[in-house]
Amino acid sequence: MCVECGCGLPGAPGEVQIHPAGPGPAHSHHHGHPRPAPHGHEHDHAHDHPGAAPTKDQPRAERTVGIQRSLLEKNDRIAERNRGFFQAKRLLVLNVLSSPGSGKTTLIQKTAEALAGRLRLGVIVGDLATENDANRLRSTGIPVVQITTGSVCHLEADMVARAMTGLDLDALDVLVIENVGNLVCPASYDLGEALRVVLMSVTEGEDKPLKYPTMFHSATVAVITKTDLAEAAGFDREQAIANLGRISHHARRFEVSSRTGEGMPDWCDYLVERRRELAGAPAAHS
Amino acid sequence: MHEVGIMQNAIQMAEQQARESGANRIHALRLRVGLMSGVVAEALEFAFEAVSRGTLAEGARLEIERVPPAAWCAHCGAEFPCEDYDLTCPRCREFSQELRRGTEMQLSSIEVS
Ligand SMILES: Nc1nc2c(ncn2[C@@H]2O[C@H](COP(=O)(O)OP(=O)(O)OP(=O)(O)O)[C@@H](O)[C@H]2O)c(=O)[nH]1
Ligand SMILES: [Mg+2]
């Protein structure tokens, strides 16, 4: 630590930790340091003298402290830890998102049934209040852990970290996380998933991706659900696909009906393929 | 709505930084919030008063810079605004997969004494 001003020149790890490196103006000092060594952070931070009481002549002036930190950094850190953990276990993790009632639970149920004998699924399901979805999924015979979020409108990485201790992960190939039905809040919260699967049902209108661009842009997979109802709902498929193309051009697209099974084989093959890739890949953090 | 939780994070982070720099009052917080970040700046402002009560930031100004989305085209290298969330490059009509700005949610600086 710099003896003169207590600013934390090299050797003060606390100072370095709190300012992530990033582009910004060079650190400026208001007084001379014998050796202006490179700092672990690059921004203009105001100098202060802890404990130095303001005098009559020099009232403590307002000064700017540069920070540049993400408000989600805590969640992002835990999500990265989850991701490393999942990778080491060769577990394919899906974060399944949609508006309330777009068919998340039903799709997960049908997927588990269709993949029986090929992939072992486990589910973490987030729900505001009830155990209904968890019970529906348990009836399929797969392991399920429920997170009751109370008033929280999305799952966070630490909730997943806690919930997964309730599953025997070594006995699974795929972990499906059913997020809370909401297309706004969960978009910002990385859980450590490999695939972000965003659903829109044919009954919701073709402009869903345009109304919730943040969520649809973050999707790695976009699934149009309840295709058996398309005709009755007057669903304009071309328009929906054009809208998805605009917002989630990079996303892999599927069209399925959990009711009739239409489109399920493609979706299931895709999961098998992704899981196979993962099992063959070297673990990033083990 | 999770703006209350986000604002709590911001204030905790600001208090920690203020204390570490020897300050005991926060006069202003500056946030950068992308228009595609998933949080609504107005809701953050609304949450701020309640959440800051009893903290070093009580009575502080909250300045939120709203960052419009901009994308980058890997095909031709153009950076272009996409206010209506259209990620089609206006120059070469390719789709961009990279939002360069507009999703941030950041505490940029604080004023302290
Ligand atoms: N016709 C038809 N109905 C479906 C299909 N998939 C789901 N449903 C029905 O849609 C309703 C909602 O389905 P869920 O699977 O509970 O939806 P969800 O997204 O899990 O709902 P929340 O967890 O409450 O957000 C139920 O009545 C399902 O039976 C489908 O492919 N076709
Ligand atoms: Mg459900």
Ligand SMILES: [Zn+2]
């Ligand atoms: Zn271009």
